[in-house]
Amino acid sequence: MKEEIENKPVITKIPTIYGDLWFFGFKFEDEEIVAISNKRKIKNPINLRIHSCCFTSEIFGSLKCDCVQQLNQFMKLMGEDKKNNYLLIYFLNHEGRGIGLLNKLKVYEVQRKLKLDTYEANKYLGFDYDHRNFDKAIYILNYFKIEEITIFSNNPQKVKILKERGFNISIKKFLVRPPSTYALHYLMTKAERGGHFIKEEIRKLIEKNMK
Numbered sequence: 745m746k747e748e749i750e751n752k753p754v755i756t757k758i759p760t761i762y763g764d765l766w767f768f769g770f771k772f773e774d775e776e777i778v779a780i781s782n783k784r785k786i787k788n789p790i791n792l793r794i795h796s797c798c799f800t801s802e803i804f805g806s807l808k809c810d811c812v813q814q815l816n817q818f819m820k821l822m823g824e825d826k827k828n829n830y831l832l833i834y835f836l837n838h839e840g841r842g843i844g845l846l847n848k849l850k851v852y853e854v855q856r857k858l859k860l861d862t863y864e865a866n867k868y869l870g871f872d873y874d875h876r877n878f879d880k881a882i883y884i885l886n887y888f889k890i891e892e893i894t895i896f897s898n899n900p901q902k903v904k905i906l907k908e909r910g911f912n913i914s915i916k917k918f919l920v921r922p923p924s925t926y927a928l929h930y931l932m933t934k935a936e937r938g939g940h941f942i943k944e945e946i947r948k949l950i951e952k953n954m955k
C-alpha cells in the first residue's frame with residue numbers, strides 16, 4: 745500500500761449533533777474511508793468502532809438491521825465523553841458485508857420470497873457470508889500509531905483480525921436497542937451462526953418481545 749503511505753488524510757473539524765468531531769479522510773486507490781474522532785490528536789488507549797456502511801438503515805430507515813442504532817450510539821458516546829479517546833473507522837464500500845447495495849437488495853428479496861435467513865440467502869445467490877476486508881482499518885490504526893484498543897463490537901472476526909495483527913485488544917460488547925423484530929431475528933442469526941458475542945442478551949430480548 746505504498747501510495748497510501750504517501751497520502752496524508754484530509755483533516756477537518758465538523759460540528760455535529762453529537763458535538764464537534766474531527767474527520768480524517770483517507771484516500772486509497774480503490775476507495776475512500778473516513779475516520780472520525782473526538783480528538784485532533786489521536787492517542788492510546790482508544791475506544792474503537794470499525795463500522796461498515798449500511799445505506800438501507802442509515803439513509804433509508806430500514807428496520808431490518810441495527811446498524812444505524814449502533815453507529816448513533818457510538819457517535820453519541822464519542823461526543824459525550826470528553827476524557828477518553830474515540831475512533832470510528834467508517835467503510836463507505838462495505839454495504840451488505842461487502843457485496844454492494846444492489847446485491848444486498850437481491851439478498852433481501854430472496855429472504856423475503858423464500859423465507860431464508862441472511863446466511864442462507866447469501867449462499868443461495870452464490871455469495872460468501874462476508875466479503876469484507878479490514879486491511880485498510882489496520883493501515884489507519886497504524887497511521888495513528890494505535891496499539892491499545894477497546895473495540896466496540898460483537899463480531900469475533902474483527903477481534904481475531906486485530907489480535908493477529910498484534911494489537912492489544914479488549915472487547916466492549918455492544919448491545920443497542922434493536923429497532924424491530926426483524927432486526928432482533930437478524931441479530932440472533934448472526935449470534936447463532938457467526939458466534940457474535942451477544943447471543944444471551946438477544947435471546948432475552950426476543951423472549952421479552954414475545955410476551
Ligand SMILES: [Zn+2]
Pocket residue numbers: 798801809810811812
Ligand atoms: Zn445494516
